Amino acid sequence: MIKTCVTAKVIKQHPLAGDVFQLTVAVPAIAAVSRPGQFVHLRLTETFDPLLRRPFSIADCDAGQGTLTLIYRVVGRGTRLMAGLQSGDSLDCMGPLGNGFALNSQRPLLIGGGMGLAPLLMLARAFCSRPATILMGGRNEQELFWPGIYAGICQNIHITTDDGSVGQRGFTVDLLPGLLKQGEFDGIYACGPHAMLKGVAATAAQYRIACQVSLEEYMACGVGACLSCTCAAAGGKRHKVCTDGPVFRAEEVVW
Amino acid sequence: MKTPVLTASGTFGFGLEYSDFVDLNQVGAIVVKGTTLASRAGNSGRRMAETPAGMLNSIGLENPGVEELITKILPELAHYQVPVIVNISGNTVEEYGELAARLDQSGAAGLEVNISCPNVKQGGIAFGTCPESAAGVVKAVKARTKLPVIVKLSPNVTDIVLMAKAVEAAGADAISLINTLLGMAIDIQTWRPVLGNTVGGLSGPAVKPVAVRMVWQVAQAVRVPVIGMGGIMTAADAIEFMLAGASAVAVGTANFVNPLAAVAVAEGIRDYLAERGLPQVGALVGQVNRKQGG
Numbered sequence: 074m075i076k077t078c079v080t081a082k083v084i085k086q087h088p089l090a091g092d093v094f095q096l097t098v099a100v101p102a103i104a105a106v107s108r109p110g111q112f113v114h115l116r117l118t119e120t121f122d123p124l125l126r127r128p129f130s131i132a133d134c135d136a137g138q139g140t141l142t143l144i145y146r147v148v149g150r151g152t153r154l155m156a157g158l159q160s161g162d163s164l165d166c167m168g169p170l171g172n173g174f175a176l177n178s179q180r181p182l183l184i185g186g187g188m189g190l191a192p193l194l195m196l197a198r199a200f201c202s203r204p205a206t207i208l209m210g211g212r213n214e215q216e217l218f219w220p221g222i223y224a225g226i227c228q229n230i231h232i233t234t235d236d237g238s239v240g241q242r243g244f245t246v247d248l249l250p251g252l253l254k255q256g257e258f259d260g261i262y263a264c265g266p267h268a269m270l271k272g273v274a275a276t277a278a279q280y281r282i283a284c285q286v287s288l289e290e291y292m293a294c295g296v297g298a299c300l301s302c303t304c305a306a307a308g309g310k311r312h313k314v315c316t317d318g319p320v321f322r323a324e325e326v327v328w
Numbered sequence: 329m330k331t332p333v334l335t336a337s338g339t340f341g342f343g344l345e346y347s348d349f350v351d352l353n354q355v356g357a358i359v360v361k362g363t364t365l366a367s368r369a370g371n372s373g374r375r376m377a378e379t380p381a382g383m384l385n386s387i388g389l390e391n392p393g394v395e396e397l398i399t400k401i402l403p404e405l406a407h408y409q410v411p412v413i414v415n416i417s418g419n420t421v422e423e424y425g426e427l428a429a430r431l432d433q434s435g436a437a438g439l440e441v442n443i444s445c446p447n448v449k450q451g452g453i454a455f456g457t458c459p460e461s462a463a464g465v466v467k468a469v470k471a472r473t474k475l476p477v478i479v480k481l482s483p484n485v486t487d488i489v490l491m492a493k494a495v496e497a498a499g500a501d502a503i504s505l506i507n508t509l510l511g512m513a514i515d516i517q518t519w520r521p522v523l524g525n526t527v528g529g530l531s532g533p534a535v536k537p538v539a540v541r542m543v544w545q546v547a548q549a550v551r552v553p554v555i556g557m558g559g560i561m562t563a564a565d566a567i568e569f570m571l572a573g574a575s576a577v578a579v580g581t582a583n584f585v586n587p588l589a590a591v592a593v594a595e596g597i598r599d600y601l602a603e604r605g606l607p608q609v610g611a612l613v614g615q616v617n618r619k620q621g622g
Contacts, residue, residue, distance in 0.1 A: 075348075076348040077348075077349075078349050078586075078587055078588070106511070116585060116586070120560055121381050121532070121533045121585070122380055122381040122533075122534050123375070123378060124378055124381055124382060124383060124533070124581070124585060125378050125584055125585060126584070126585065157452065167349070169597060194616045232334065272361075291374055291375070291376045291377070292376070293376050293383060293385070293581075293584040294339075294341075294345070294583065294584045295584075296341070296345045296346060296348075296349070296587070297341060297345045298339065298340055298345040298346060298361075298583070298584075299338070299341075299376070299387070299584060300343030300361075300370065300375070300390050301375045301376035301385060301387065302375075302376075303370070303375070303390065305372070309369055310369065311369055311370065311390065316345070
């Protein structure tokens with residue numbers, strides 16, 4: 074796999090909703106080899122405060138145009154700086170990093186919670202010839218701007234919100250058994266909060282459906298050197314989320 | 329060494345992790361991650377937090393153990409023309425000696441004795457904060473290997489010079505400093521410590537002034553070479569350490585920010601020497617001018 078550390082040019086940036094932004098950068102060397110589920114590690118400033126790079130899942134990739142699209146929420150100093158980037162600005166981009174999703178399902182069900190819906194977008198496009206269904210969850214209607222993004226990419230869109238302001242009230246995991254009972258799906262691809270993934274993994278195991286999960290952990294190096302981002306694995310071992318993942322088979326993770 | 333710039337233990341993995349991004353042959357030496365006799369899973373919970381111009385970590389010496397290092401990793405590193413220094417850590421004096429013996433004929437270029445890891449309950453810092461214990465470890469290691477022995481000191485002590493003199497007297501061939509400073513961060517929303525281990529080691533630019541001061545103090549007190557580290561991000565930082573008394577430097581946290589940091593620091597030092605017509609880094613070592621107003 075070709076990995077590189079290069080300058081990326083900002084093509085455009087716009088707010089999607091509230092504190093969520095969509096950033097498109099030109100970085101042909103990385104766009105040419107990126108796969109769904111992989112991530113990039115960005116350095117936003119020449120100064121050392123904030124100090125570390127920030128990992129972002131690749132939400133979309135256009136190898137022909139040489140662009141990557143990232144969808145992110147402003148949560149701290151790094152992402153606040155990122156939200157200030159404008160067309161023509163540059164940033165330092167390492168990638169593509171990590172292992173992506175295995176596209177081995179014929180009837181895939183995608184499940185995303187909150188910003189976990191970002192990496193599933195590129196995955197949904199990769200599945201475009203197959204009838205992908207997506208189950209998406211968020212806290213409320215304001216957070217659920219995703220159906221518009223996924224419209225035309227996924228065949229069916231199921232929605233849950235914590236407050237019931239759109240879709241069904243509850244969590245994605247609540248809707249899952251009903252969907253799986255119909256026997257339509259042969260693979261689950263999930264990304265979102267740890268509690269959601271834990272529930273999805275348990276339900277998938279119950280229905281004996283292959284399940285891949287994309288994990289998120291605090292990360293420093295992004296290449297498996299610092300061991301900041303490890304998670305518990307079977308046999309008392311630990312996975313490096315950055316290089317063994319971020320995508321794992323659900324049974325590889327100790328929840 | 330081709331350059332006096334090493335990569336600091338724990339910040340460059342085994343080097344191989346960075347081989348996509350940097351030519352390992354251009355690094356002065358790779359100091360591999362802390363190695364123990366048996367494999368260690370390290371600490372659970374969150375292991376890293378960014379702080380102003382720094383980072384806290386509590387990895388807890390996760391490593392595959394010395395046997396895997398010798399049989400699988402060192403042979404891989406042998407494909408590169410770069411000296412490999414193995415950082416060793418034990419729970420007992422005997423374990424340090426055993427590690428030294430096992431690594432003696434392993435192809436390693438030297439050992440860095442870690443008596444200063446703040447993130448494990450046994451061993452580690454317990455040896456690094458008591459001169460007698462530190463000396464005991466160094467003697468045990470020296471007795472079991474012919475490799476050069478570097479002793480890495482902890483900054484979490486009252487008198488760094490006392491520690492340096494103790495390990496020098498015990499036979500250390502060089503001294504490296506500083507390891508991370510013990511630190512803590514608290515989440516004010518949950519009122520809980522941010523790190524799973526509660527406390528961790530602080531590194532990055534935030535610690536550099538402490539590290540420069542300690543290198544300066546130790547370099548004046550010992551005759552063995554001093555390897556300076558702690559927040560070196562640029563060649564200017566490295567030169568500061570050399571003026572304080574370091575004969576070589578190690579780049580640590582900067583690797584996470586820029587995989588090419590160690591190479592860039594080495595190039596920057598070369599440029600600095602050339603601009604001033606200085607033949608080698610030796611012309612800088614310990615040359616800080618203490619006179620105020622020159």
